Amino acid sequence: MKDSKTLLLEGIEILCKGDEGIDFLIAPNKEKIITTLCAYINEIETFNPAYGLVGTTDSNELVIKHILDSLAPLGIINRLTKEVHTNLEPTVRKRHKEHKEDKGGFIKIADAGSGAGLPGIPLAISLPECGFTLIERMGRRAGFLFNTKAALEIPNVSIEESELEKCASPLAAQFDLITFRAFKPLEPKLLKILQKLLKPGGIIAAYKGKLDKIQAEMASLKVALPGWEAVPYTVPFLDEERNLLVIK
Numbered sequence: 001m002k003d004s005k006t007l008l009l010e011g012i013e014i015l016c017k018g019d020e021g022i023d024f025l026i027a028p029n030k031e032k033i034i035t036t037l038c039a040y041i042n043e044i045e046t047f048n049p050a051y052g053l054v055g056t057t058d059s060n061e062l063v064i065k066h067i068l069d070s071l072a073p074l075g076i077i078n079r080l081t082k083e084v085h086t087n088l089e090p091t092v093r094k095r096h097k098e099h100k101e102d103k104g105g106f107i108k109i110a111d112a113g114s115g116a117g118l119p120g121i122p123l124a125i126s127l128p129e130c131g132f133t134l135i136e137r138m139g140r141r142a143g144f145l146f147n148t149k150a151a152l153e154i155p156n157v158s159i160e161e162s163e164l165e166k167c168a169s170p171l172a173a174q175f176d177l178i179t180f181r182a183f184k185p186l187e188p189k190l191l192k193i194l195q196k197l198l199k200p201g202g203i204i205a206a207y208k209g210k211l212d213k214i215q216a217e218m219a220s221l222k223v224a225l226p227g228w229e230a231v232p233y234t235v236p237f238l239d240e241e242r243n244l245l246v247i248k
Contacts, residue, residue, distance in 0.1 A: 004059045005038050011068040011236040018234065021075030025126055036125050036152055037067060043148045044116055051140050053116035064237045069207070070119030070181065073233040073244045074126055077179065080203050080246065081107045081130060084176040110135055110175045110197060112164055113183035117145050119207065123179070124157045131156050133175070137163040168196045175199060181207035186245075188223050204247040214245055 002010075012034070016023035026033055041062060044053055056062055085107060107130045111120030114134035124132040134157060136142045142161035149157050160167055175197050184190055186206070194204055208214050214230045230243040 019075040070122040
């Protein structure tokens with residue numbers, strides 16, 4: 001059994017070798033990213049017994065099934081943010097560029113039902129030019145997120161302690177991309193709420209498992225969508241099918 005830092009480092013090396021986009025993001029700040037992720041893992045392990053943040057007490061499982069799984073589609077998500085930015089009107093893009101330093105970036109990403117901050121915190125650590133809002137309804141988990149943001153000094157993260165339905169109006173049309181992992185199956189009501197949070201041209205990127213289950217889930221929606229695709233990704237040391245469901 002390897003220690004969590006060694007396993008994390010090996011996993012990130014595999015991700016960087018497998019995706020030039022991930023390597024481009026990680027390589028320049030690898031030491032800082034690894035150090036911050038290790039501190040994050042320590043925060044989860046410290047508070048998990050009391051808060052029930054993740055469903056495991058095994059350090060290796062935490063690294064593989066939660067941290068590396070959150071990071072595995074990093075290259076895909078970064079390319080989606082670039083796509084959103086490219087599709088903006090030139091005047092809006094110029095305004096975003098002028099305010100790039102505001103709250104960690106001009107691309108705004110929401111992590112719906114963030115829980116322990118997965119995938120939001122690993123993504124925020126790796127995408128410092130994007131601003132992340134972690135939406136979490138449970139008070140003790142939101143408290144964990146506030147504490148972790150302060151302890152890890154992550155400037156591009158904000159926390160919204162609220163049910164998704166209740167923050168849909170205050171946060172309407174604020175996000176370029178919404179992601180979620182191990183949250184809820186998509187159904188018409190949830191999809192409508194997520195769409196309300198998105199800016200025009202925004203994207204939903206949901207962490208999912210097997211393709212056949214995604215196809216069944218999308219077929220059950222019976223809602224006209226402009227387009228969706230399941231983009232496969234591989235998690236180091238995990239022999240399970242994983243896909244990123246992308247809805248534009």
